[in-house]
Amino acid sequence: xxxxxxxxxxxxxxxxxxxxxxxxxxxxxxxxxxxxxxxxxxxxxxxxxxxxxxxxxxxxxxxxxxxxxxxxxxxxxxxxxxxxxxxxxxxxxxxxxxxxxxxxxxxxxxxxxxxxxxxxxxxxxxxxxxxxxxxxxxxxxxxxxxxxxxxxxxxxxxxxxxxxxxxxxxxxxxxxxxxxxxxxxxxxxxxxxxxxxxxxxxxxxxxxxxxxxxxxxxxxxxxxxxxxxxxxxxxxxxxxxxxxxxxxxxxxxxxxxxxxxxxxxxxxxxxxxxxxxxxxxxxxxxxxxxxxxxxxxxxxxxxxxxxxxxxxxxxxxxxxxxxxxxxxxxxxxxxxxx
Numbered sequence: 206x207x208x209x210x211x212x213x214x215x216x217x218x219x220x221x222x223x224x225x226x227x228x229x230x231x232x233x234x235x236x237x238x239x240x241x242x243x244x245x246x247x248x249x250x251x252x253x254x255x256x257x258x259x260x261x262x263x264x265x266x267x268x269x270x271x272x273x274x275x276x277x278x279x280x281x282x283x284x285x286x287x288x289x290x291x292x293x294x295x296x297x298x299x300x301x302x303x304x305x306x307x308x309x310x311x312x313x314x315x316x317x318x319x320x321x322x323x324x325x326x327x328x329x330x331x332x333x334x335x336x337x338x339x340x341x342x343x344x345x346x347x348x349x350x351x352x353x354x355x356x357x358x359x360x361x362x363x364x365x366x367x368x369x370x371x372x373x374x375x376x377x378x379x380x381x382x383x384x385x386x387x388x389x390x391x392x393x394x395x396x397x398x399x400x401x402x403x404x405x406x407x408x409x410x411x412x413x414x415x416x417x418x419x420x421x422x423x424x425x426x427x428x429x430x431x432x433x434x435x436x437x438x439x440x441x442x443x444x445x446x447x448x449x450x451x452x453x454x455x456x457x458x459x460x461x462x463x464x465x466x467x468x469x470x471x472x473x474x475x476x477x478x479x480x481x482x483x484x485x486x487x488x489x490x491x492x493x494x495x496x497x498x499x500x501x502x503x504x505x506x507x508x509x510x511x512x513x514x515x516x517x518x519x520x521x522x523x524x525x526x527x528x529x530x531x532x533x534x535x536x537x538x539x540x541x542x543x
Contacts, residue, residue, distance in 0.1 A: 214439055216279040216408050220454065221245070224270045227373060237280060240403045246373065247380040248403045249276060249410050251350035256431035257466070259497050262350070266373045268428045269412050275455075277448055279409040279441055287401050290391055353384050353404050354433065408433055409441040411449055415458070416491055423459030425449075426492055446476045450503060461503040462488050464495035478503045 219237060226242045237245055246269070253265045269276060383402065390400040411430040427449055432441045448454050449461065465473050470480070478501040479485070488502050 219278045221276045243376045247377050248407050251353040252431050253429050254350040255354045270373045273414040276412040281406045408436040411445045425458045425461045427463040464498040465501050
């Protein structure tokens with residue numbers, strides 16, 4: 206793991222193989238200090254479930270827990286998260302008091318609005334990241350994990366299943382019950398280590414896997430990606446994408462493929478992915494189709510693949526860099542200027 210700062214927020218970075226830590230290791234082990242592995246898994250699945258309403262929890266568990274799957278996680282430290290909770294609670298109490306003062310005639314609504322107008326959170330970077338967040342859609346049935354990342358009550362139905370050889374959803378009901386308990390402590394103003402769970406610390410996640418087979422050499426599939434709503438517009442989505450594209454994180458690759466929700470197309474195009482028919486046709490056959498989505502792929506720059514250490518001269522490397530520039534300019538003219 207490693208630490209990074211994103212728009213005034215510190216997060217630790219983890220790359221987790223959930224199948225290994227759940228199946229091959231002690232179920233009570235801790236890939237993240239102070240967090241049970243099962244709880245970490247359920248928190249990640251809950252984030253995806255809230256962010257991607259068209260994808261069922263069974264599919265999410267399946268992709269996150271595949272043998273070749275890795276999940277890149279951004280996790281806040283416990284102390285910083287607790288401090289933010291306490292400050293938020295104090296602000297809410299202040300607002301409640303102001304409303305009471307208005308009702309009792311001790312203050313006017315104009316006074317309250319004047320005080321509130323000076324507040325608000327600073328929003329930086331990542332203007333397109335809202336498409337990766339857990340916006341609630343009106344008119345939809347409540348989801349299994351609705352109560353993990355919102356204040357609404359969720360269904361009490363069990364999500365535990367015995368249809369698969371390994372039931373990765375086992376323990377999810379206990380996890381949801383613990384989430385509700387921690388929220389009740391915070392609502393009562395009882396702040397301490399026991400009121401901060403992994404569901405409050407997880408800021409963003411992306412799950413990917415290197416496809417194996419003679420036709421998939423060097424192809425990486427980005428299966429799932431999400432940023433929690435309260436942490437959006439801080440550059441987290443941008444950093445997730447950039448780390449996925451970093452060969453030091455996923456090793457060398459020839460292409461990254463993804464089935465992208467229609468609302469997220471702009472975000473992915475901004476970060477170098479294309480749905481060009483000719484380019485996509487080379488890779489579309491290597492992955493199962495996802496409904497209600499667009500197939501996109503990302504090709505690394507030639508300059509990332511050709512270096513002096515590969516036997517090429519400095520002039521060769523410079524020539525490939527120029528080719529990258531020419532291709533980028535062509536792509537911009539075709540896709541951005543019509």
